[in-house]
Amino acid sequence: MEITKLKLANGQSLINKAKQQNPNNLIPVALENYIDFYTLFFNEDPAQFKTYKKAASERIDKLKEGPEGSPFYNYYLSMAYLLRAGVELKFGEKWNAGWDFKKGYSYIKDNKKDFPTFSPNDLLYGPMQAIIGTVPSGYKWIANLFGMKGSIKTGMKLINGFTESSDPWARLFFNEAAFLNCYLKFYIENDKDGVFEFIQRKKLDVTSNHLFTYMAANLGIHNKMSDYAERLLLNMNNSSEYLQTPVYDYQLAIVKLNKLELKEASIYFERFVTQFKGKTFVKDAYQKLSWSYYLQGNKQAAEGARKKILERGNTESEPDKKAQKDAKSGVYPNITLLRARLLSDGGYHQQALNILKGLTKNSFTKTDEQLEFVYRLGRIYDDLDKATEAIQYYSQAIEIGKDRTEYYAARAALQTAQIYEKQGKKSLAIAYYQKCLDMDDHEYKDSIDQRAKAGIERCKGE
Numbered sequence: 001m002e003i004t005k006l007k008l009a010n011g012q013s014l015i016n017k018a019k020q021q022n023p024n025n026l027i028p029v030a031l032e033n034y035i036d037f038y039t040l041f042f043n044e045d046p047a048q049f050k051t052y053k054k055a056a057s058e059r060i061d062k063l064k065e066g067p068e069g070s071p072f073y074n075y076y077l078s079m080a081y082l083l084r085a086g087v088e089l090k091f092g093e094k095w096n097a098g099w100d101f102k103k104g105y106s107y108i109k110d111n112k113k114d115f116p117t118f119s120p121n122d123l124l125y126g127p128m129q130a131i132i133g134t135v136p137s138g139y140k141w142i143a144n145l146f147g148m149k150g151s152i153k154t155g156m157k158l159i160n161g162f163t164e165s166s167d168p169w170a171r172l173f174f175n176e177a178a179f180l181n182c183y184l185k186f187y188i189e190n191d192k193d194g195v196f197e198f199i200q201r202k203k204l205d206v207t208s209n210h211l212f213t214y215m216a217a218n219l220g221i222h223n224k225m226s227d228y229a230e231r232l233l234l235n236m237n238n239s240s241e242y243l244q245t246p247v248y249d250y251q252l253a254i255v256k257l258n259k260l261e262l263k264e265a266s267i268y269f270e271r272f273v274t275q276f277k278g279k280t281f282v283k284d285a286y287q288k289l290s291w292s293y294y295l296q297g298n299k300q301a302a303e304g305a306r307k308k309i310l311e312r313g314n315t316e317s318e319p320d321k322k323a324q325k326d327a328k329s330g331v332y333p334n335i336t337l338l339r340a341r342l343l344s345d346g347g348y349h350q351q352a353l354n355i356l357k358g359l360t361k362n363s364f365t366k367t368d369e370q371l372e373f374v375y376r377l378g379r380i381y382d383d384l385d386k387a388t389e390a391i392q393y394y395s396q397a398i399e400i401g402k403d404r405t406e407y408y409a410a411r412a413a414l415q416t417a418q419i420y421e422k423q424g425k426k427s428l429a430i431a432y433y434q435k436c437l438d439m440d441d442h443e444y445k446d447s448i449d450q451r452a453k454a455g456i457e458r459c460k461g462e
Contacts, residue, residue, distance in 0.1 A: 071120075407448065
């Protein structure tokens, strides 16, 4: 439990004691995979990654020496391969990650067949089923190459059942299950309210369990709950026992930017890009840092941050790709639209609407700004639960942007589909999800497509 609170040093100490007491016990070997995964996932230290690869392979070889008649044999081998796949994806090794994902899938599939009553199988098999069922086109080769098929309905039933179970194994693995379940509920089931109801109902410790702090803050930010995320991040237990990571500075920086608390945002972004050793979200952080200076009227500092976008990080993540593309364009966002966007992203919908009050599409001369304006109004009205107005503006965004490379049209189609799905108009929802999928060559295509595919499966009950 120490490891899944991100008290990794404490966890390693307990592992070392267990190894001394029983050198033949392979559970401590399996648990070391978790420690390396969390450390590399959050901090992305390239020097540590080099030593990790050898250590991870040695641990897998050690686990293969275990008793094959135990349900833990295949289970922990599956977990080892899946954790390694996650690390490899972080470091851009997609091919290796694909092979390890396949191996992890095979081991847990076999375990489910050989030990059908072993409940921890559902902790791995359920999420894999749900994720494979919505693989975006950019990663479709993995599922196609290895002949893997998934189902949201099956996968979510398994992971939900395991998380809510009173089974002793379910209680032991609850932290991992709750973490996975919340992300799947949020992104695959699109049950965002259900996620925060779950966090409250299960009394997840979002103060002294840093894995839960990170998850709740991250999902809060993506659900436009800036005040909630800020509260969590400022009130978390700051003991040195926990994994130290600049990721929390990145989260706080986004919160502050979305509140238009620009000086504070700049401080947290600067701290993140200075201390973080990895590459993921570095370009995105520099772009947002550039925006914070730009909105403060400090064009020189904004330009300095923008140049760093082209020099640091990578483009493995979609936000980083977008930051790189924008930096290369040399064009800064329209200030009015940027302010409205940030407030909207933060959950300050009425304030965002007030900024756009009195403006029309014709208030902007550039097509991309007209497109962003109607899309942004659609999102704001959507968040204010004004479906009719939201759909009206989304329709304009789809019409203007369907053949353009900005993400607005595809996202407008996705949001329209979600409105119709919520209203129970499944056929209309499917039509708009498909409209979203049919749009090619736009920003954020993988993530938007994944949500559209999940929406179609939900509407079809698959």
